[in-house]
Amino acid sequence: MIGRRHGAGFPVGMLVLVLLPLILMPIAAVFVFAFGGGPGEFLKALRTEDAQFALRFSLLIAFLTAAINAVLGTWAAYVLAKHRFRGERPLAIAINLPVAIPTVVVGTSLLLLWGPIGLFGKLLEPLGLQPMFTPAGVLLAHLFVTFPYMLGSVKPLLDELEVTYEEASYTLGAGRWQTFRYVILPALKGGLFSGTLLTFAHSLGEFGATVMVSGNLRLRTQTAPLYIFAQFEAGKVAQANAVAAVLAALSFVIFFFLLRYSGKERL
Amino acid sequence: MSIRLDQLAKSFDGQRVVKTTSLEVTDSELFVLLGASGSGKSTILRLIAGLAAPDSGRIWLHGRDVTDLQPQERGIGFVFQNYSIFRHMSVAENIEFPLKIRKVPKKEREKRREQLLDLVGLGGLGNRYSHQLSGGQQQRVALARALVHEPSVLLLDEPFGALDVKIRGQLRRNLKEIQRQLRVTAILVTHDQEEAFELADRVGLMERGELLEVGEPEALYAHPRTLFGATFLGAGTVLVGRARNGAAKLGSLSLPIPPEVEHEEDARVRVLVRPEQVALSAGAAGDEPPEGNLLGHGTIVEQSFLGALRRVRVRLPAIPGTRQASPAVYGEESLLMDAVIPAGEDPGGFEVWVSLKGWHILAPPRPRLLACDLPDEGSPAPFSLLRGFEGSLDARVSLLSVTDKVDRVQALRAAQTERAASHGLPDAEPVVRKGDPVEEIAAEQEQNLYDFLVLSMPEKGPGEILPEVLTTLSTPLLAVQGEPDSFRSILICTAVGEPGKADVRVGGWLARRLGAEVTLLHVLIDGGGPAPWVKAHLDAGLATLRGLEVTSRTVLRPARAAVQGILDEAKEGGHDLIVIGRHAASRSGGRVRRHDFSVEILAGSGKSVLIVPPGQ
Numbered sequence: 002m003i004g005r006r007h008g009a010g011f012p013v014g015m016l017v018l019v020l021l022p023l024i025l026m027p028i029a030a031v032f033v034f035a036f037g038g039g040p041g042e043f044l045k046a047l048r049t050e051d052a053q054f055a056l057r058f059s060l061l062i063a064f065l066t067a068a069i070n071a072v073l074g075t076w077a078a079y080v081l082a083k084h085r086f087r088g089e090r091p092l093a094i095a096i097n098l099p100v101a102i103p104t105v106v107v108g109t110s111l112l113l114l115w116g117p118i119g120l121f122g123k124l125l126e127p128l129g130l131q132p133m134f135t136p137a138g139v140l141l142a143h144l145f146v147t148f149p150y151m152l153g154s155v156k157p158l159l160d161e162l163e164v165t166y167e168e169a170s171y172t173l174g175a176g177r178w179q180t181f182r183y184v185i186l187p188a189l190k191g192g193l194f195s196g197t198l199l200t201f202a203h204s205l206g207e208f209g210a211t212v213m214v215s216g217n218l219r220l221r222t223q224t225a226p227l228y229i230f231a232q233f234e235a236g237k238v239a240q241a242n243a244v245a246a247v248l249a250a251l252s253f254v255i256f257f258f259l260l261r262y263s264g265k266e267r268l
Numbered sequence: 269m270s271i272r273l274d275q276l277a278k279s280f281d282g283q284r285v286v287k288t289t290s291l292e293v294t295d296s297e298l299f300v301l302l303g304a305s306g307s308g309k310s311t312i313l314r315l316i317a318g319l320a321a322p323d324s325g326r327i328w329l330h331g332r333d334v335t336d337l338q339p340q341e342r343g344i345g346f347v348f349q350n351y352s353i354f355r356h357m358s359v360a361e362n363i364e365f366p367l368k369i370r371k372v373p374k375k376e377r378e379k380r381r382e383q384l385l386d387l388v389g390l391g392g393l394g395n396r397y398s399h400q401l402s403g404g405q406q407q408r409v410a411l412a413r414a415l416v417h418e419p420s421v422l423l424l425d426e427p428f429g430a431l432d433v434k435i436r437g438q439l440r441r442n443l444k445e446i447q448r449q450l451r452v453t454a455i456l457v458t459h460d461q462e463e464a465f466e467l468a469d470r471v472g473l474m475e476r477g478e479l480l481e482v483g484e485p486e487a488l489y490a491h492p493r494t495l496f497g498a499t500f501l502g503a504g505t506v507l508v509g510r511a512r513n514g515a516a517k518l519g520s521l522s523l524p525i526p527p528e529v530e531h532e533e534d535a536r537v538r539v540l541v542r543p544e545q546v547a548l549s550a551g552a553a554g555d556e557p558p559e560g561n562l563l564g565h566g567t568i569v570e571q572s573f574l575g576a577l578r579r580v581r582v583r584l585p586a587i588p589g590t591r592q593a594s595p596a597v598y599g600e601e602s603l604l605m606d607a608v609i610p611a612g613e614d615p616g617g618f619e620v621w622v623s624l625k626g627w628h629i630l631a632p633p634r635p636r637l638l639a640c641d642l643p644d645e646g647s648p649a650p651f652s653l654l655r656g657f658e659g660s661l662d663a664r665v666s667l668l669s670v671t672d673k674v675d676r677v678q679a680l681r682a683a684q685t686e687r688a689a690s691h692g693l694p695d696a697e698p699v700v701r702k703g704d705p706v707e708e709i710a711a712e713q714e715q716n717l718y719d720f721l722v723l724s725m726p727e728k729g730p731g732e733i734l735p736e737v738l739t740t741l742s743t744p745l746l747a748v749q750g751e752p753d754s755f756r757s758i759l760i761c762t763a764v765g766e767p768g769k770a771d772v773r774v775g776g777w778l779a780r781r782l783g784a785e786v787t788l789l790h791v792l793i794d795g796g797g798p799a800p801w802v803k804a805h806l807d808a809g810l811a812t813l814r815g816l817e818v819t820s821r822t823v824l825r826p827a828r829a830a831v832q833g834i835l836d837e838a839k840e841g842g843h844d845l846i847v848i849g850r851h852a853a854s855r856s857g858g859r860v861r862r863h864d865f866s867v868e869i870l871a872g873s874g875k876s877v878l879i880v881p882p883g884q
Binding site for chain 1: 350
C-alpha cells in the first residue's frame with residue numbers, strides 16, 4: 002500500500018526514461034534518417050538494383066526457412082514428445098543449442114564443414130558442388146540458426162496433449178496420418194503460427210552466420226542486413242537507412258500479428 | 269460370443285501386469301472388470317482395443333481374430349476416463365469425426381449426430397466446445413462419439429472416475445439404459461464396487477494381474493471363492509476355523525461344509541459372515557443363550573449410523589481354534605464382528621449374544637510355493653517340477669532370487685520374469701531380495717507365509733544354504749535333486765523320534781494331488797518286532813491316507829540305523845520322493861550340523877526329500 006500513494010506515474014516515467022535512449026529512440030532514428038531526404042530520396046534509394054535484390058533475397062530466404070523449419074521442427078517436436086528413449090535429454094539440449102551459440106560461430110562451423118576445405122565440402126568439391134558462398138549456403142545457415150524457434154513453439158503444446166488424445170482418434174477409426182492431420186495438427190495450430198512467424202522474423206534479420214557463409218556477394222548472396230552493413234561501411238547512410246526502415250516496418254507487422262494471435266490464444 | 273480372450277498375457281518392464289487370462293463376454297452383455305488400481309484391468313481393456321499388444325494369447329471380437337489388427341481396424345468404441353474430447357472441434361464435429369473418417373455423406377452424418385446427441389441427452393449443445401461443457405457433459409459427448417459409428421464392442425475405462433458422486437449416479441443409469449437400448453456388448457473397468465454391482469450383468473474381479481473370479485454380482489457377493497473376493501466385494505468378517513467331520517469348527521459352533529467346497533480333514537477353513545447375517549440379542553454373559561448357531565457373547569464397541577441402517581461392531585473374546593482373517597486385527601486375540609440392524613432399532617444394551625443367520629464357506633486357497641532360484645549358489649529353481657506343480661497342485665509359484673547389490677534389483681526382477689517365462693512359468697511371481705540368501709529366504713517366508721519352500725540341491729553336495737535353511741525351518745521344504753517333473757511314488761518315513769502326524773498329512777496331500785502312491789515306512793532298529801504303538805500309529809497313518817483317497821501301504825524294515833533303513837527302502841522300492849519329519853532336537857544350537865539327518869538322507873539317496881517341520 003505504501004508505494005501506491007504515489008500512483009503509477011513515477012515508476013512508469015522512470016521506465017520510459019531508461020528505455021527511451023535504449024530502444025525507442027534508435028527505432029525512431031531509423032525512420033527519421035530514412036525519410037530525411039524526403040520520400041523521393043527514400044524511394045530512389047530503394048529502387049537501386051542492389052537494394053531490390055537484397056530485400057527480395059531476404060524475403061525469399063526467410064520464406065523458405067520458415068516453410069522448411071515448420072515441417073522439420075514439428076516433426077522433431079513430435080518425435081521428442083512422443084517417444085521416451087535413452088539420450089532423449091542430451092538430444093533435446095543439442096537441438097536447442099543454436100539459440101545459445103553466437104551466430105558468427107555457427108557461420109564459422111558451417112564453413113569448416115561445408116567450405117572448400119571442410120569435411121563434406123572436400124568431398125563435394127570434385128562433383129562441382131559448393132554450398133558455401135551460394136544462396137543454398139545462406140539457406141542452410143538460416144535453417145540451422147532458427148531451428149529451435151519452431152521446436153520451442155510446438156513442443157510445449159504436444160507435451161500438454163494427453164496420450165489418450167491420440168489414442169481416442171485411433172479407436173474412433175482414424176489411421177496414423179488421419180490422426181495427425183485432423184487431431185494433432187489442429188491442436189498445434191497456435192504453436193505452428195507463432196513458430197513460423199518467429200522463424201521468419203529471425204531469418205529476416207539474421208546477420209552473423211550469414212555474413213560468414215554468404216561471402217557477401219552483391220546480387221548473389223547479399224541479404225538485406227548485409228546490404229545495410231555494406232552501405233554503411235561505404236558511407237552511403239541514406240541507402241542503408243532506406244532498407245533498414247523497410248526491414249523494421251516488416252518486423253513491426255510480424256510482431257503485431259504475433260501479439261494479436263498469442264493474445265487470442267490465451268483467451 | 270462377442271468378445272473372447274484366449275490365454276492373454278502382458279508384461280511391462282519385466283512386471284507381469286496381466287497374467288494368463290481367458291474370458292468370454294456374450295452378445296449385448298455389460299461386463300464389469302473390477303479391481304484396485306494397478307490390478308491390470310485397464311491393461312486388458314487396452315489390449316482389446318489394440319492400444320497395447322499382448323505378449324501372448326489371442327483376442328477375438330465377434331468371431332474375428334483381431335490380435336494383429338490396428339485399433340482403427342477393430343470396430344470398437346472406447347471411452348477414456350479423461351474424456352479426450354478434441355478441443356479444436358465442436359461437440360457436433362467431435363461426434364461426426366468417426367463418420368467423417370468413414371466417409372459417410374454429410375446428410376447422414378448430421379442425422380446420426382442429432383440422434384446420438386438426443387440419446388445422451390445433449391440435444392442442442394452441438395455448437396459448444398469442450399471448455400464450455402461440464403465434466404459430465406464432456407463424458408456424454410465422449411460416449412456419443414464412441415457409439416456413433418455403431419461399434420461392435422464398447423470399452424469404457426473408468427468412465428465416471430473423475431466425476432462427483434451425484435453426476436456419476438446419473439450417468440451410470442443413462443449408460444445402462446443406452447447399452448440396453450443399443451444392445452452393444454460392453455466392458456467397463458472400475459475400482460468402484462457399487463458401480464460394478466449397479467451396472468454389471470457379470471463382474472470379473474481382478475487382483476495383481478489375475479482374473480480371480482467371474483460371476484453375476486449377487487452370486488459373487490453371496491458365494492465368493494477367494495478371500496480377496498469376499499473382502500473386496502462388500503463388508504463382512506472372515507473367520508478361520510478347522511475342518512472336523514465335514515464341518516467347519518468355530519469354537520463350539522459347527523457349520524456344515526457344503527459338498528462342492530473341497531476340504532480336507534483338519535485343514536483350515538475360512539468362513540465368510542456378512543453383516544446382515546449376524547444376529548444380535550441383548551443379554552449378559554451369565555444369561556441363558558439364545559437358540560441356534562451361537563458364535564459367542566460379546567460387547568458392542570462401536571456403532572455408526574448409515575442412514576437406513578446402523579452398523580454395530582461387536583468384540584468377542586478369543587474363541588479356541590478360531591482366528592480372524594478379515595478385517596485384519598493386529599495384536600488382538602479377540603474377534604470383531606460387524607452386524608447391521610435397522611437404524612431405528614436398539615441393540616438393547618452393550619452386552620449381546622452373537623449368532624449367525626447365514627454364512628459362506630470359501631474354497632481352500634491355492635497353495636503358494638516359494639521356489640528359490642539361486643543359480644550362482646548352484647541351486648537354480650527346478651523349473652520342470654514347478655511347471656508340473658503349477659498344473660497338478662494349482663499352485664501359485666513365487667520365484668525368489670537374492671542379490672547383494674542394490675542397484676541390480678530392478679534388472680534382476682525383469683530378468684527373472686523373462687527367465688520364468690522361457691521355462692514355461694509365465695505367471696510366476698518374481699521376488700527379488702537384497703542380502704544374504706539364507707536370511708532372505710527366512711524373511712520372505714516369514715512375511716508372506718508360503719505353504720512350501722522349494723530349493724534344489726547343488727550337484728556337488730548340500731552346499732552352504734540348505735543346511736542353514738534347515739536350522740530355522742518353519743514350512744515344509746522340498747529339497748529337489750535330479751530333474752523330476754513330478755513324483756509317482758512317495759516314501760513317508762515315520763522312523764525317527766516321535767511319529768509325526770504332519771509328515772503323513774503333508775505327504776498325503778501332495779500324493780493326492782499328484783496322483784502318487786504312498787509307502788509308509790517304519791524302520792525296526794536292533795531287530796525285534798514293532799512296538800504296539802508303532803502298529804497303532806501306522807494304522808492311523810493309513811486311515812488318514814485312505815481318507816485322502818491315496819493308494820498306500822506300510823513297510824516295516826529292520827536295519828542297524830534309521831538312515832540306513834530309509835536309504836535301503838528308497839533304493840529298493842524305487843520311490844522318487846522321501847518325506848521326513850524335522851525334529852526339534854536337530855534345531856538346537858542353531859549351528860550348522862554337518863551330519864544333519866536330513867542332509868544325510870539327501871546325500872545318501874540322491875533323491876528329492878520333503879522335510880516337514882512339526883506342527884504343520
